Amino acid sequence: DQQVKQNSPSLSVQEGRISILNCDYTNSMFDYFLWYKKYPAEGPTFLISISSIKDKNEDGRFTVFLNKSAKHLSLHIVPSQPGDSAVYFCAASSYNQGGKLIFGQGTELSVKP
């Protein structure tokens, strides 16, 4: 059972426009959410996170939105740059699971010049 789902395997966006990556989850116990970015032949790197007590967190060009009632979060990248082309993974955790993260399938973002 996939507790964290990224239903779009790929997304293509023009440079300078907004990229929106989506993630849905099923476990209402999740209380912390993270986004990771992965380039080919490298390990994922942490991008941005949000606690369930918030509905928005912003860091430069990256903003994560959390809709708890819909069990949905999204990552907005504005403006998108060619260097943002990578696979983005959504991840979730709950307090009673300690440090264990559950990851989604990933979305491959391609930003075209």
Next chain:
Amino acid sequence: DVKVTQSSRYLVKRTGEKVFLECVQDMDHENMFWYRQDPGLGLRLIYFSYDVKMKEKGDIPEGYSVSREKKERFSLILESASTNQTSMYLCASSPGGLANYGYTFGSGTRLTVV
């Protein structure tokens, strides 16, 4: 600069071989994890460890075992490699407690079983 180091970037092994994947972190982290990444399936947790000599099964432990004799080192063992274990293997570590600090990942080991 904090690091998680995986001993091999690429490995090719034969079916039936015993395979060892090594991971070392220099951040004094309590938690260490092994994931595999496959297209369309994302990152799936194989095993994890919250402390030395501790191990817990993740979502897909079948065919794997782990060893954590020292805090900084977490080894993944494929007891008898099979072609369906061809994958990218990723090691990660994090400080003890909640996931709020996130993981630090290694660069991955691309394993091919022939």
